[in-house]
Amino acid sequence: MNNTNIIDPLSVDPVVFGFEDDQLKVLLLKREEHKNQDLWAIPGGFIKYDEDIDKAAERILEERTGVNVFMKQLGAFGAVDRFPERRVITIAYYALVKPGNYQLTLEKGDCDIQWVNVYDLPDLLFDHKKIIEHALRSLRIRIRIEPIGFNLLPTAFPLLALQRLYEAILNTTFDKSNFRRKILKMGILEESNKKQEGVAHRSARLFHFNKEKYGEMIKKGFNFEM
């Protein structure tokens, strides 16, 4: 153990998804030692002895990227050979954010940071590709039962904006009227009396998310059927 303040065999790996320009991206770092290679990594690190694991994930993410966000735990990855030379088990976390809300920063030891299209990943360190794939799978399950990403949209938004978010996460395209029917069936959107402004094409009706109805639906159970 080099540093007695950290729990040596235990790391955290925060997977931060970003939705931007109708694309689903993921925040990746490049370490100094891989400067001239196309080899990237999730911005992970080691847990301190006196630190809750959830707090460790948030601290490490912020230290290495400047992004401060609440994350959901994905789970532990603990194959015997996942880390080189010694045994390190990692606890992965994930979040979905709007990249434009954050100013990225770099810590010493890292030389590059990028929002990378999740469907066009470069080579990744260790089992980081597997971790990102698991996080994406979990995001896709959650988007069926929770209004994931509604916080990325403005308070009132046209349904097409939401459709683009669902399409990016599920890596698919929906028929506009089908999507409209399915998403309204979830029962958590309300039509506002506002219309889109300043658009060249025919302005669309705006919707907003109803938190109260969402609370009821969570108890009752709801689903976005693809």
Place this chain on the structure above:
Amino acid sequence: MNNTNIIDPLSVDPVVFGFEDDQLKVLLLKREEHKNQDLWAIPGGFIKYDEDIDKAAERILEERTGVNVFMKQLGAFGAVDRFPERRVITIAYYALVKPGNYQLTLEKGDCDIQWVNVYDLPDLLFDHKKIIEHALRSLRIRIRIEPIGFNLLPTAFPLLALQRLYEAILNTTFDKSNFRRKILKMGILEESNKKQEGVAHRSARLFHFNKEKYGEMIKKGFNFEM
């Protein structure tokens, strides 16, 4: 570290739910040191250095209880003070089984093992109550999107048997015709041409689970709306 073969700050905790007599139960152990107290524990243990974490969960469960079952990872529990004296982070797993399928055994150091009603838990060690509650929450989410527990029923079963399973997991009661309508809407059950035999009351139609349709539904997304 007393034993260099184990990863000292990392344990696994397997939560095994059992469905029996229309009740949802959980498998708990009592340690020798708590012989005269009503203090129980999840049958956990420490991961070996040369062992995948999933394998560790299965090995430890089998060693301490005799139960051999594939488990799903629930996640890591890592509050700073969850374990007394030193820092131990645990990775919890869970499964749902039919208690009658297993012969329980006890390892040295444990003095009692029981299937305990999950809605009437005794005092539990550490954060084990919280872990069981999380596992139950996860089971309830999964039962909405996957046919959990169908493997606990015979190949052909009356809908009422399935209703009892859902009621036990969700800790509720359903109206018989509502449940019938909702469960059939999932689209993964098929009516067989068999009826219940050897029952005193009017014999019910038997159903079976269609794995092929389930495969299609998994892709399409499905939901049991409560």
